[in-house]
Amino acid sequence: MYNERMATEIIPKLTYEEFRELPDDGKRYELIRGEVHLTPSPATKHQLTLFNLSGSLFVYSKRSPVGVVAVAPLDVRLSHDTAVQP
Numbered sequence: 001m002y003n004e005r006m007a008t009e010i011i012p013k014l015t016y017e018e019f020r021e022l023p024d025d026g027k028r029y030e031l032i033r034g035e036v037h038l039t040p041s042p043a044t045k046h047q048l049t050l051f052n053l054s055g056s057l058f059v060y061s062k063r064s065p066v067g068v069v070a071v072a073p074l075d076v077r078l079s080h081d082t083a084v085q086p
Contacts, residue, residue, distance in 0.1 A: 011035070016075075016083050028073070034081040 013034025022029075028039045042050070050071065057069045075083045 013081060015080055016077055019083065028085065030084045032082055032084070039085070 014031060014036065015034070016031060019029075019031040019036065022036070028041070030037050030039050054069055054071050061067060061069050072085050074085060076086055077083045
């Protein structure tokens with residue numbers, strides 16, 4: 001007999017504070033709508049672009065102090081249950 005019922009694991013949604021308390025295993029994770037997602041390593045082209053852009057922004061920010069330049073890893077918190085590392 002075919003049974004359409006499936007066992008599903010219910011994983012509780014996390015807040016940003018709970019997400020920050022998870023142990024560091026050396027991998028990159030993001031919290032999206034309370035769910036933890038493993039993120040891939042950035043591609044070489046992305047890293048080279050980041051290096052060039054952040055260097056230019058750093059030089060500009062020293063001449064015109066209008067803010068700060070920060071480079072990843074850095075959580076950008078979008079809500080109580082979403083934080084990403086762009």
